[in-house]
Amino acid sequence: MDIEGFRREAHAIVDWMADYLRDVGRERVVPLTEPGRTARALPPAPPAEAEGFGAIRADFDRLIFPGMTHWAHPGFFAYFPANHSPPSILAEMMIAAMGANCMSWQTSPAATELEQVVMDWLRQMVGLPAEFKGVIQDYASTSTLVAMITARDRHRDQLDRSVVYLSTEAHSSVAKGARLAGFRPDLVRLVPTDERYALSPAALREMIAADRAAGLVPAVIAATLGTTSSTGLDPVGELADIAAAEGCWLHVDAAFAGAAAIVPKLRWIMAGTERADSIVINPHKWLLVNHDCSAYFVRDPDALTRSMSTAPAYLRTRFDDTVVNYRDWGIPLGRRFRALKLWFVIRSYGVTGLQAMIREHVRLGGRFAEWVAADPDFELAAPAPVGLVCFRWKPAGRDLSGEALDRANQSLHERINAAGDLFLSHTVLGGRYTIRLALGHLSTDEALVRRVWERVRESAVGLPS
Secondary structure (H helix, E strand, C coil): CCHHHHHHHHHHHHHHHHHHHHHHHHCCCCCCCCCCHHHHHCCCCCCCCCCCHHHHHHHHHHHHHHHCCCCCCCCEECCCCCCCCHHHHHHHHHHHHHCCCCCCCCCCHHHHHHHHHHHHHHHHHHCCCCCCEEEEECCHHHHHHHHHHHHHHHCHHHHHHEEEEEECCCCHHHHHHHHHCCCCHHHEEEECECCCCCECHHHHHHHHHHHHHCCCEEEEEEEEECCCCCCCECCHHHHHHHHHHHCCEEEEECCCHHHHHHCHHHHHHHCCHHHCCEEEECHHHHCCCCCCCEEEEECCHHHHHHHHCCCCHHHCCCCCCCCCCHHHHCCCCCCCCCHHHHHHHHHHHHHHHHHHHHHHHHHHHHHHHHHHHHCCCEEECCCCCCCEEEEEECCCCCCCCHHHHHHHHHHHHHHHHHCCCCEEEEEEECCEEEEEEECCCCCCCHHHHHHHHHHHHHHCCCCCC
16 A cells, blocks of 8 residues: 555545544444354455455455444443543554654653653642652553562562452452462452442451461552442552551552542542552543553652663663663553553643543432432442442332342343443442443433433333342
C-alpha cells in the first residue's frame, strides 16, 4: 500500500469509526455466535500472495465484526466500564502512526516528559502527596505485579518466610502477581471481609499474629478500593497503621474507584492512600482513555528502579544521570506512547468535565440503588458508593431456599440480557448469585438507567421458584 492508497483507506476507516460510535447502539451488545465459528470461517493457512485491502476490509465486515462484543455500546453495563472517547481514539491513531518506542528519554524525549507531566496532573487530580511519582503501565495486573516485585526485593533475604495479605474480595491478579513475584503460594493469605465486603483489620491482625508466632514474616498488605464484585472499599487508613507497625509494603488497588477521587466530595475514597507505598488507578476504566492505560504511583521510585532497571551498553546515553528512563519503571523494555491519550483526554474534557461525568454516574448508581431498595421484591446485595449496583430478586412473602433464589436470579439475569440491547454481568456475594449493574459509559443517562430498571422488573414477572 503506497501513501496515497493509505490516505484513501485511512479516510474510509475514520468514516467507519465515526459511524460506529454513532450507531453502535443498534448492534447486539453480545453477538449470537458459538465457539469456533470465526476460526472455522478463516483460512487454515496464510495467503501466499498479497491481497487487496478492500478484500481484507470486506472480510472484516463479514467475518470479524459480527462476532464482536461491543464494549462501547450504551447498553453495556457488565464487568467494569472499559471506557473510551473520541479524543483518546484520535490520540491512539497518532500513536500508531508515529510508532515510537518510549523506553527511554533519548528514544522519545517529548513522550517521556509528557508522561511525567500528565502523571503529575493525575496525582493532583486524585489528591496524592507530591512525593508520589507516576508511570503508565498497561493494565492494573501489571502494576500490581510491579508492586509485588518491588516489595519482594525489600524482603528478598526472607522470601521463603514472607507472607502476602489480601482480602477474599481482592482481584485475582493480586494473588497471581504475588505468586509470579516469587512469594510462596501457600503464604498468600486471603483475609475475611466484613458485611460491606471490605477487608477486616481485626481478622488481618489475628492472621499476622499467628504468622509471627509461626516464625513467618509479614511482607505485603494489598488493599482494594473498589473490589471487582461489589466495589467494596478496604479501610486503607487502618491497614496503613498495621503496615507501618509490621514493616509491610502497602499496595492499593484503586483501579476503578480511584478515579472517583477527582471529585472533591468523593475524595474520602482515597483516605489513607497517602501512606501507601504504591497505588494503581486505571484511566482506561473511568476516565475516558481507551485501552491500555494504567497509572501506577509509587512513593519510593528508587526502590522501583532498583528492581526494574537495566542498562546494557547499547542503551546508555550521556543524559542518563539527569533524566527519567521509563524502561526502568516497569517490566517490558519497549513502551507505547500512552501518555498522549491521557493528555488529549484531560485537555479535551478538562478536570471539571471529567468530574461532572463521574458525579453523574455516581448519582445514577444511587438512583438505581434507591429503586431496588424501594421494591419489596428486590434487595441490594452490597453498598453502592461509586456507580456499581449489586442486586438480587428476593420476593416478599415467599419462603424460597437459597438455591431456588440462585436459580431464579440466574434466570432473571438471562432474561434481562436476552434481547441483546442490554448486557449486565454477575458475581457471587455471600455465597449467592448476584446481578451487577456497572455504570460508567460516556453516553449513560437517566432515561437509559430507568429503562434497565424497567427491564429488570418486567423480566422478574413469572420467575420460576
